Amino acid sequence: DGGITQSPKYLFRKEGQNVTLSCEQNLNHDAMYWYRQDPGQGLRLIYYSQIVNDFQKGDIAEGYSVSREKKESFPLTVTSAQKNPTAFYLCASSVHRVTEAFFGQGTRLTVV
Amino acid sequence: AQTVTQSQPEMSVQEAETVTLSCTYDTSENNYYLFWYKQPPSRQMILVIRQEAYKQQNATENRFSVNFQKAAKSFSLKISDSQLGDTAMYFCAFMKQAFQGAQKLVFGQGTRLTINP
Numbered sequence: 001d002g003g004i005t006q007s008p009k010y011l012f013r014k015e016g017q018n019v020t021l022s023c024e025q026n027l028n029h030d031a032m033y034w035y036r037q038d039p040g041q042g043l044r045l046i047y048y049s050q051i052v053n054d055f056q057k058g059d060i061a062e063g064y065s066v067s068r069e070k071k072e073s074f075p076l077t078v079t080s081a082q083k084n085p086t087a088f089y090l091c092a093s094s095v096h097r098v099t100e101a102f103f104g105q106g107t108r109l110t111v112v
Numbered sequence: 113a114q115t116v117t118q119s120q121p122e123m124s125v126q127e128a129e130t131v132t133l134s135c136t137y138d139t140s141e142n143n144y145y146l147f148w149y150k151q152p153p154s155r156q157m158i159l160v161i162r163q164e165a166y167k168q169q170n171a172t173e174n175r176f177s178v179n180f181q182k183a184a185k186s187f188s189l190k191i192s193d194s195q196l197g198d199t200a201m202y203f204c205a206f207m208k209q210a211f212q213g214a215q216k217l218v219f220g221q222g223t224r225l226t227i228n229p
Contacts, residue, residue: 045217
C-alpha cells in the first residue's frame with residue numbers, strides 16, 4: 001500500500017541531544033514537508049523540499065535541519081539548539097500541481 | 113503573509129445535529145485553495161473538503177459542505193447529521209496557488225469538535 005511512514009511513533013530524548021525523525025514515502029511524490037503541532041497553535045511549517053537535494057526553510061526552521069538525498073526520504077533532525085523541542089511532528093508529501101497533501105501518522109517527541 | 117483564524121477552540125453538539133465551524137483568513141492573493149482537515153484521536157490528518165477560490169460554487173462532500181465567502185474571506189464548514197465518528201480536531205488551511213513546486217499549507221489553530229451520543 002502506498003503511503004507515508006513516520007518512525008518512531010514516540011521518541012524520548014534527553015535535553016542537549018540531537019534526534020532524527022524518519023519520514024519515508026512510496027507515493028512517488030516530489031515535494032515533502034515537515035510540520036510541528038503544538039496545542040492551540042495548529043500546524044506550523046518547519047522545512048519543505050520540492051525535489052531531491054533541495055530544501056527550503058519554513059516558518060520555524062531554527063533549531064532544525066533536514067536532508068533530501070533520496071526522493072522517498074526526508075529526515076528531520078531536531079538539534080540541541082531548538083529551545084522547546086517537545087511537540088508532535090507531522091511529515092507530508094504532495095505532487096506538483098496537485099493540491100492535496102498526504103500526511104504521515106506523526107511522531108511525538110518528548111525531551112526531558 | 114497569509115493567516116488563518118479559527119475563533120472557536122471547542123464545540124460540542126448532539127449526534128444527528130448540524131454544526132458549523134468558522135474560519136476566516138487573510139491574504140492578498142487572488143488564486144488560492146482552502147481546505148478543512150480532520151484530526152481524530154489517532155492524530156492522522158485527513159482531508160475533509162477542498163475549495164478552489166476561483167469557483168463560486170460551494171464544495172460538498174456527502175455530509176460536509178462549506179460556505180465560501182471570498183469577499184469576506186470566510187470559509188465555514190457545515191457538518192450535517194453529525195455522527196460520533198466526526199469527533200475530532202478540525203483545521204482550516206490555506207494554500208496559495210502554485211503551478212509548480214511545493215504546496216505549502218497555512219493552518220488555523222483548530223476547533224475541537226465533540227459529538228455526544
